[in-house]
Amino acid sequence: MxxxxxxxxxxxxxxxxxxxxxxxxxxxxxxxxxxxxxxxxxxxxxxxxxxxxxxxxxxxxxxxxxxxxxxxxxxxxxxxxxxxxxxxxxxxxxxxxxxxxxxxxxxxxxxxxxxxxxxxxxxxxxxxxxxxxxxxxxxxxxxxxxxxxxxxxxxGRCEMPTGYQPPAYAPWRRLLAGDGTPALTVGPLTGGLLRVCLTLPPRQRPEIWGLTELPVSACPPPEPFLELLRERKRLVVIEEHVTHGGIGHMLAHALMCLGMPMERFVHVHALGYPSHTYGSQAFHRQECGLDPDNLLKILHIG
Structure with missing residues (x-):
């Protein structure tokens, strides 16, 4: 980038x-x-x-x-x-x-x-x-x-999957359609999740949205995203950032203010250094559950 x-x-x-x-x-x-x-x-x-x-x-x-x-x-x-x-x-x-x-x-x-x-x-x-x-x-x-x-x-480092054509830029974008649990992602780690989800049939895919401009109070969720949440009543928020002050907190507050009922709201985020060890970015993501395989498990459970 x-x-x-x-x-x-x-x-x-x-x-x-x-x-x-x-x-x-x-x-x-x-x-x-x-x-x-x-x-x-x-x-x-x-x-x-x-x-x-x-x-x-x-x-x-x-x-x-x-x-x-x-x-x-x-x-x-x-x-x-x-x-x-x-x-x-x-x-x-x-x-x-x-x-x-x-x-x-x-x-x-x-x-x-x-x-x-x-x-x-x-x-x-x-x-x-x-x-x-x-x-x-x-x-x-x-x-x-x-x-x-x-x-x-x-x-960060661009991790867009080979052959994937992203939609035109917008602060909020639907990056992948699917019938599964909706996911809102922030930053380049989105690419790894897209890579594994593109191999799934549409019925098993999560619907993935990306957010690029913050804070949520200045760039509120668009109506198609809110309509998706009203329909499915669940969401997984994914970001390579600590929970405090992250998108999960911002969006949870925004949805509460809108009176949006949610049956399941999961926030997957950076955990710091669980093993007190330094390694590659992929190593740290895996320790935090931000790797594609773990995210897929969370999305299927959600």
Missing amino acids: RNAACASWVNLFRSHPFVFMTGDLGFQALEPLRQAMGERFINAGIAEQNMISVAAGMARHEMLVWVYSIAPFCYARPFEQIRNDLCQHDLPVKIVGNGGGYGYGAMGATHHALEDYGALLTLPNMLAYVPIFASDVDPIVRSMAQSPHPGYLRL
């Missing part, structure tokens, strides 16, 4: 010049953007708090600024600056975190982003975007560029 984002920024810069700041990261990936932007591409060094504050100052002078780093380095380390300098003043700085969830694998908790959008969405005016496929990145980048609010883009 990082390469797709780089291509989107290059195209965006041609029509809407902006400033791009990196926290000394993006080598062997962002060179086309650096070449296109010249002096507007700034390496802020390993100084993320300062990078956010400088970006805020530029935004006060009506510049569009994107800041980039490994996900926890750009939301956790400078959280105070994001809170005070960006969100309290509603400045349209765009934060890009690469390697959402367990994306950095064996590098461990310092490099994992398990509470990123949950933490950031506690702040006023913040919006978050979690692409499912690489093809989602360009429409999201363009939407973020037009938004007058601060935003957070969580990038």
